[in-house]
Amino acid sequence: MANTTFNGPVRSEKGFIGVTKSATTGAFTDNITISSTGSIATNSTLTARRPIITTWEASGAITAALTIAQSGSIVNIHGTLNNVINLPASSEANTGAYFDFVVTTAVGAGTTTTVAIPAATGSTFLGQTQLAAGTAANPVITNSGDTFTFVNSTGIGGRCRIECVTDDGTKQIWVATSASTPVATIG
Secondary structure: OOOOOOOOOOOOOOOEEEEEOOOOOOEEEEEEEEEEOOOOOOOOOOOOOOOOHHHHHHHHHHHHHHOOOHOOEEEEEEEOOEEEEEEOOOHHHHOOOOEEEEEEEEOOOOEEEEEEEOOOOOOEEEEEEEEOOOOOOOOEEEOOOOOEOOOOOOOOOOOOEEEEHHHHHHHHEEEEEEEOOOEEEEE
């Protein structure tokens, strides 16, 4: 059967089966089965996964920029040398973009990893940084600065989600929410 385009909902009384046809044998393999009641068969494989960016997981210092196309990615960080991660350049398309940063190798005693908003007048982080030690810790809330920093000696597992809440093409506001030991900074 040829490809078919529908304008409106596709309805089936007996469910749906997504298949792949072998170019060699012509045999069909079921990829996903959705019953008429809406349940997904246990033999179905859902492959929606978040991309992992390993640019800053190298053992050398890296200065590079993320792109809007990478929104939703997990960014792994190898912290033994000074890393600089630049967020996407100012564009209205950035609003709603987000990135999750994870320290996979501890930040060295004399190094930092920074996430910077590209130079734009009035751009800032609205941040909540929290100590992730085993004792009670109050979060630090700040709204000044365009650089988020995993400070020296940040341990493995330090993390931060950074989301763009507004970008008018000239000024960006990103929200940073982090937990790490020691506490990350915004400045």
